[in-house]
Amino acid sequence: MTLPFESDQLLVGGCWRRAAGGATLPVEDPSTGLEFGRIARADANDVDAAVRAARAAFEGPWGALAAFERGRLLAALGRAVLAHAEQLADLEVRDVGKPASQARADVVALARYLEFYAGAVDKLHGTTIPFLTDYTVYTLREPHGVTGHIVPWNYPMQIVGRSVGAALAAGNAVVVKPAEEASLTTLAFARLATEVGFPAGAINVVPGLGEEAGAALAAHPLVNHLSFTGSVEVGIAVQIAAARHVAPVTLELGGKSPQLVFDDADLDVALPMLVRAGIQNAGQTCSASSRLLVQRGVYDRVVDALAARYRALRAGPAARDLDLGPLVSGAQLARVRRMVTTGLEAGAELLASGEVVADAPPGGHYIAPTLLGGVAPADPLAQEEVFGPVQVVLPFADEDEAVAIANGTRYGLVAGAWTRDAGRQHRLVRRLRAGQVFLNDYGAAGGVELPFGGTGWSGHGREKGFEALYGFTTVKTVAARHR
Numbered sequence: 001m002t003l004p005f006e007s008d009q010l011l012v013g014g015c016w017r018r019a020a021g022g023a024t025l026p027v028e029d030p031s032t033g034l035e036f037g038r039i040a041r042a043d044a045n046d047v048d049a050a051v052r053a054a055r056a057a058f059e060g061p062w063g064a065l066a067a068f069e070r071g072r073l074l075a076a077l078g079r080a081v082l083a084h085a086e087q088l089a090d091l092e093v094r095d096v097g098k099p100a101s102q103a104r105a106d107v108v109a110l111a112r113y114l115e116f117y118a119g120a121v122d123k124l125h126g127t128t129i130p131f132l133t134d135y136t137v138y139t140l141r142e143p144h145g146v147t148g149h150i151v152p153w154n155y156p157m158q159i160v161g162r163s164v165g166a167a168l169a170a171g172n173a174v175v176v177k178p179a180e181e182a183s184l185t186t187l188a189f190a191r192l193a194t195e196v197g198f199p200a201g202a203i204n205v206v207p208g209l210g211e212e213a214g215a216a217l218a219a220h221p222l223v224n225h226l227s228f229t230g231s232v233e234v235g236i237a238v239q240i241a242a243a244r245h246v247a248p249v250t251l252e253l254g255g256k257s258p259q260l261v262f263d264d265a266d267l268d269v270a271l272p273m274l275v276r277a278g279i280q281n282a283g284q285t286c287s288a289s290s291r292l293l294v295q296r297g298v299y300d301r302v303v304d305a306l307a308a309r310y311r312a313l314r315a316g317p318a319a320r321d322l323d324l325g326p327l328v329s330g331a332q333l334a335r336v337r338r339m340v341t342t343g344l345e346a347g348a349e350l351l352a353s354g355e356v357v358a359d360a361p362p363g364g365h366y367i368a369p370t371l372l373g374g375v376a377p378a379d380p381l382a383q384e385e386v387f388g389p390v391q392v393v394l395p396f397a398d399e400d401e402a403v404a405i406a407n408g409t410r411y412g413l414v415a416g417a418w419t420r421d422a423g424r425q426h427r428l429v430r431r432l433r434a435g436q437v438f439l440n441d442y443g444a445a446g447g448v449e450l451p452f453g454g455t456g457w458s459g460h461g462r463e464k465g466f467e468a469l470y471g472f473t474t475v476k477t478v479a480a481r482h483r
């Protein structure tokens with residue numbers, strides 16, 4: 001991949017071209033607030049062309065490949081990603097405002113997804129089913145056909161890796177709608193895919209506005225499966241649009257994920273992870289742990305230690321690789337500030353905050369990481385996703401109260417528990433309402449092998465690991481009678 005590439009082009013049927021209407025959108029550097037490029041603004045015509053190109057690839061050269069051949073292409077793409085790690089990370093630093101080390105970690109995760117699915121592609125078996133003696137019955141796992149992928153701005157490379165990687169491995173042809181705030185690494189990924197030899201139309205990318213390109217993709221009748229990551233509100237709209245042509249949908253809608261700290265927790269291990277799980281990527285993480293539930297016996301000690309850690313945190317330009325970069329946009333900054341201000345006015349207590357470095361460019365979207373107490377479990381700050389570097393600390397008396405608070409939101413994405421009591425660990429695993437539960441850990445370093453997804457308003461369907469492959473396939477049952 002040569003940089004800088006022409007970022008204002010989209011990819012349809014193997015051709016890089018401008019949007020049919022010629023429109024573009026600005027690319028902003030969140031660290032400065034300054035525009036530094038343009039991306040294409042695809043409209044419904046571009047989306048239609050992309051979906052038809054994907055269908056043609058699925059029925060043509062892409063669909064004709066053997067599983068192991070798809071695996072080889074995915075493996076080659078993984079190697080190309082690693083070979084361009086610095087360029088990809090630099091793009092993400094500028095486009096999303098990610099601190100450089102976090103951007104580099106995202107590149108590695110993208111490559112890991114491609115490696116995982118490259119290896120898994122020819123291990124996706126059907127089953128044989130014992131039935132009447134004069135039958136042979138088996139199942140085939142078949143791709144849906146064309147899959148649509150609507151991607152948010154917070155982890156473009158990871159989310160493209162986990163959803164597009166799995167969809168391609170399963171044999172689907174894909175149309176990707178990256179977020180308007182963060183399309184560059186998806187475009188670069190697609191350029192690499194073209195260079196390593198993916199057939200035309202297997203991967204199509206249509207950047208643009210959500211209500212325009214995204215809505216057109218969700219509503220397109222030739223899209224056979226939709227994978228959406230983002231807000232609850234848009235997720236519902238996507239599911240409704242997909243329902244009109246009866247397409248299955250995977251929704252990953254974020255959360256209000258708790259970590260439960262019991263009196264017997266190993267606090268030396270827990271404390272750094274409690275904080276990191278809240279401020280990583282400036283809190284713009286669907287699985288961010290935004291609620292810290294702490295048992296009363298250690299509450300004061302934990303709050304003091306958390307506050308000390310918060311006071312040492314620094315936010316600043318992404319390229320400086322501090323604890324936090326800026327938020328992705330002015331709109332996101334305004335939203336986070338509003339939620340914190342409203343909470344403080346309603347009686348929340350500011351326990352501690354970090355700092356924004358003094359020489360941060362004034363146009364950047366910076367906010368100091370903020371630790372809050374004095375919040376009741378039913379308050380908005382303990383119920384709604386802030387999507388910024390804000391954690392609330394809530395005390396609890398015993399296991400029952402901890403579980404009631406933990407399960408007391410409409411979300412159910414991730415939960416963590418810190419306790420050395422093995423019996424309690426196993427009880428909690430069953431009682432906590434979440435798609436992933438971590439014991440004496442949080443996040444497991446992203447683990448591409450680990451199925452991920454939510455319950456309740458966090459969404460449905462699973463990404464990552466083998467579960468994603470099942471989601472991107474449909475089962476055909478074959479009954480052959482011996483006559």
Ligand code: NAD
Pocket residue numbers: 150151152153154177178179180208209210211212213214215216218229230231232234235237238252253254255285286335385386387
């Ligand atoms: P969003 O849901 O508006 O956008 C996510 C993706 O959906 C983007 O690609 C966007 O272009 C697209 N989209 C928007 N409107 C659409 C529509 N009508 N039809 C189809 N696609 C559409 O999210 P946002 O505005 O980027 O962020 C708002 C809030 O969403 C955040 O503050 C956060 O709470 C949440 N969020 C969650 C995640 C997550 O990982 N779960 C990621 C991003 C945002």
